[in-house]
Amino acid sequence: MSTEHSHEHFPEGASCCSGSCGSGSCCCSGDAIGPVPAVLGIALFISALAAGGDSLAGMAAYVGSYLLIGWDVLKAAFLGMMRGRAINENFLMSIASLGAMFLGDYSEAVGVMLFYRVGEYLQERAVGSSRRSVSELMSLRPEAVHVKKAGAVDDVPPSEVLPGSLIEVRPGERVPLDGVVTGGCSVLDTSAMTGESLPVEAGSGSPVLAGYINGQGVLEVRTERDWRHSALARVQELVEAASGRKSPLEGRLSSFSRIYTPLVISIAALVFLLYPLVTGGSWADGLFRALVLLVISCPCALVLSIPLGFFAGIGRAARQGILLKGSNYLDALRKVKTVVFDKTGTLTEGVFFRG
Numbered sequence: 591m592s593t594e595h596s597h598e599h600f601p602e603g604a605s606c607c608s609g610s611c612g613s614g615s616c617c618c619s620g621d622a623i624g625p626v627p628a629v630l631g632i633a634l635f636i637s638a639l640a641a642g643g644d645s646l647a648g649m650a651a652y653v654g655s656y657l658l659i660g661w662d663v664l665k666a667a668f669l670g671m672m673r674g675r676a677i678n679e680n681f682l683m684s685i686a687s688l689g690a691m692f693l694g695d696y697s698e699a700v701g702v703m704l705f706y707r708v709g710e711y712l713q714e715r716a717v718g719s720s721r722r723s724v725s726e727l728m729s730l731r732p733e734a735v736h737v738k739k740a741g742a743v744d745d746v747p748p749s750e751v752l753p754g755s756l757i758e759v760r761p762g763e764r765v766p767l768d769g770v771v772t773g774g775c776s777v778l779d780t781s782a783m784t785g786e787s788l789p790v791e792a793g794s795g796s797p798v799l800a801g802y803i804n805g806q807g808v809l810e811v812r813t814e815r816d817w818r819h820s821a822l823a824r825v826q827e828l829v830e831a832a833s834g835r836k837s838p839l840e841g842r843l844s845s846f847s848r849i850y851t852p853l854v855i856s857i858a859a860l861v862f863l864l865y866p867l868v869t870g871g872s873w874a875d876g877l878f879r880a881l882v883l884l885v886i887s888c889p890c891a892l893v894l895s896i897p898l899g900f901f902a903g904i905g906r907a908a909r910q911g912i913l914l915k916g917s918n919y920l921d922a923l924r925k926v927k928t929v930v931f932d933k934t935g936t937l938t939e940g941v942f943f944r945g
Contacts, residue, residue, distance in 0.1 A: 627658045628658075631655045631700075634654045638655060638696065652691075656700045656703060660683075663706070679851075689878075692877075736758040737751060738758055738810070751816065751817065753813055756772070756811070759804045761808065762804065764800075765802040765803070765809075767800050768813065768815045770795065771811055772794060777790065777805035778803065783825070799820070799822070800822035854884065858887075864876075900920055900921070903920055
């Protein structure tokens with residue numbers, strides 16, 4: 591595993607497009623639909639289809655199903671309008687589905703919202719899986735440090751250990767802080783920090799980094815840095831700060847969506863206003879066609895697919911023990927033509943041979 595890493599970081603409960611909201615291009619509705627409203631909403635939807643929209647019971651079932659399935663989207667659209675960020679896919683989906691309800695096409699309104707929420711659910715599943723993979727790979731911080739004081743050993747949280755402290759690293763434990771070995775000898779597994787799979791011998795005077803795994807012997811280490819400035823902490827900071835490392839493709843997509851979404855709304859408004867005048871059709875037909883345009887032109891799939899694809903790729907790499915600094919580095923890999931390694935047989939045969 592390499593320290594050349596960070597992953598696309600998303601606050602807990604947010605999805606991969608949360609960062610786009612600031613641009614006004616895309617703002618997710620929040621968490622994916624929960625199982626209870628989803629099951630109740632689908633059950634009411636099926637009941638409404640069976641009863642028909644002409645009856646009072648069928649209409650009530652449609653409205654109940656619509657609110658259960660689409661409440662989060664409607665709320666996100668309203669909050670976006672209040673904050674001056676109305677131009678996003680929540681607004682498009684809300685206008686289109688509410689317009690369909692107004693025209694009496696209840697099944698279409700609920701169906702569109704249902705498919706949209708199912709897509710959000712699948713997106714959250716993919717993001718959650720990738721996030722867990724990266725989190726599991728980065729759970730390297732030890733819970734306690736064995737600090738030696740006056741002949742006794744006390745277990746202290748890493749954040750409370752000061753530089754210059756004498757600590758003990760026992761066999762099989764991870765080195766908690768950067769320092770220099772002052773006593774004992776052992777063999778260290780440094781692969782978590784350097785990517786080097788060959789064990790490294792350590793004795794008095796050997797420098798060690800937080801994240802190394804001690805082998806058979808007990809080591810006495812004099813710390814040189816506190817936890818906040820240790821090598822392992824810096825790697826984890828790279829993980830948390832990686833959300834700004836977008837690929838050029840994501841940057842171009844964000845710029846495009848800022849223009850695309852208002853353009854779609856403007857075209858839909860023109861369709862509504864010009865259709866009756868040009869074709870002689872009714873205003874209801876014009877509204878219906880404008881709403882269809884809003885639904886099929888919703889940029890959600892376009893705006894979400896590329897960041898989600900990158901994040902899924904980073905999560906997949908994490909499951910294989912590979913850490914990446916961000917989507918821009920993953921994007922750069924597609925331009926690689928030749929890879930040169932300084933080992934012979936390490937990758938192909940698993941043989942550690944030095945020429």
